[in-house]
Amino acid sequence: MTTAPDLQLPSPSNPDPVLLSGALRTIIALFVIIPPLAVVAAIPVAWGGFVGWTDIALVLGFWALTALGITIGFHRFFTHGSFKAPRAIKITLAVAGSMALEGPITQWVADHRKHHKFSDDIGDPHSPWRFGTSKRAIAKGLYFAHMGWFFDEPQSSIETYAPDIAGDKDLNRIGRMFPLIVIGSMILPAILGGLITWSWMGVLTGFFWGTLVRIALVHHVTWSINSICHVFGTRPFTSRDQSSNVGWLAIPSFGESWHNLHHVDPTAARHGVLKGQIDISAFLIRRLEKIGLITDVRWPKPLRLATKLKDPAMAHRIRGYAAAVAAAKAAPVPAPVA
Numbered sequence: 001m002t003t004a005p006d007l008q009l010p011s012p013s014n015p016d017p018v019l020l021s022g023a024l025r026t027i028i029a030l031f032v033i034i035p036p037l038a039v040v041a042a043i044p045v046a047w048g049g050f051v052g053w054t055d056i057a058l059v060l061g062f063w064a065l066t067a068l069g070i071t072i073g074f075h076r077f078f079t080h081g082s083f084k085a086p087r088a089i090k091i092t093l094a095v096a097g098s099m100a101l102e103g104p105i106t107q108w109v110a111d112h113r114k115h116h117k118f119s120d121d122i123g124d125p126h127s128p129w130r131f132g133t134s135k136r137a138i139a140k141g142l143y144f145a146h147m148g149w150f151f152d153e154p155q156s157s158i159e160t161y162a163p164d165i166a167g168d169k170d171l172n173r174i175g176r177m178f179p180l181i182v183i184g185s186m187i188l189p190a191i192l193g194g195l196i197t198w199s200w201m202g203v204l205t206g207f208f209w210g211t212l213v214r215i216a217l218v219h220h221v222t223w224s225i226n227s228i229c230h231v232f233g234t235r236p237f238t239s240r241d242q243s244s245n246v247g248w249l250a251i252p253s254f255g256e257s258w259h260n261l262h263h264v265d266p267t268a269a270r271h272g273v274l275k276g277q278i279d280i281s282a283f284l285i286r287r288l289e290k291i292g293l294i295t296d297v298r299w300p301k302p303l304r305l306a307t308k309l310k311d312p313a314m315a316h317r318i319r320g321y322a323a324a325v326a327a328a329k330a331a332p333v334p335a336p337v338a
């Protein structure tokens with residue numbers, strides 16, 4: 001696949017000259033291709049009795065751990081600074097996110113911050129609108145935004161977009177340890193499957209479900225935010241890009257598919273801000289805040305969000321809107337300046 005030449009040119013404002021080496025591309029290709037094959041095989045394999053409760057627990061447990069490492073950790077905390085956390089939580093989130101096998105934390109944050117900076121415009125590393133607006137161009141763009149960009153897009157500059165992550169001793173070390181974390185994330189489900197069932201079959205099915213199927217699920221749900229959530233869905237808020245809300249992805253993406261709101265208010269810890277919009281990541285951030293493990297959470301401000309709605313009549317659907325209006329009315333009016 002080729003990309004528009006003007007998007008590849010490094011410039012002072014877009015200094016991303018580093019293309020991936022052939023060997024790294026091959027490794028990424030293996031990680032992109034093999035897990036989905038396991039998903040295709042999963043139904044007949046399960047039908048054949050090649051699945052037990054341990055396997056289901058492994059796939060769900062490792063999915064939740066690693067996907068939340070991405071949504072709460074890599075995305076809301078490290079990229080956007082939606083809350084503050086002590087060192088132990090920081091390290092836990094960084095390792096859990098790295099276990100999702102979506103690249104080292106430094107690169108992930110750099111790519112995602114660049115996505116927000118250029119969002120669906122020239123410079124966005126993975127816009128589905130890159131090739132145009134015809135049906136054919138969008139089909140090509142959807143594939144590119146989903147996973148094609150891993151192979152064709154120059155790497156976003158960590159120096160420019162994630163100096164804080166690279167400059168943090170712990171995070172830098174975790175970034176450099178990424179290959180080891182990948183190996184750990186791949187063999188841990190197999191080890192647990194073997195230990196729990198005390199059988200070699202448990203090792204095999206643990207690897208199949210807890211590693212291969214889980215990686216495919218985590219990857220494709222994350223990638224859908226870059227592809228589907230910039231093309232399909234609804235756009236209740238005014239954003240300068242094509243980001244959209246996709247309800248059916250809300251639960252598997254742990255709340256990340258309320259992507260239209262996220263582009264309007266990127267630092268907010270909650271993305272599902274309208275009533276009824278399930279956001280599991282925000283729910284868990286709230287629990288962590290309540291028990292005092294994290295602080296300074298940036299919760300969205302209902303009155304501010306209301307000004308961003310395309311249809312002001314929808315304001316009552318924003319969570320906490322009525323209470324915010326009542327609080328604003330009850331607040332003492334500041335005395336006029338003499």
Ligand SMILES: [Zn+2]
Nearest residue numbers: 115226243259
């Ligand atoms: Zn986006």
Ligand SMILES: [Zn+2]
Nearest residue numbers: 112116262266
């Ligand atoms: Zn973001």
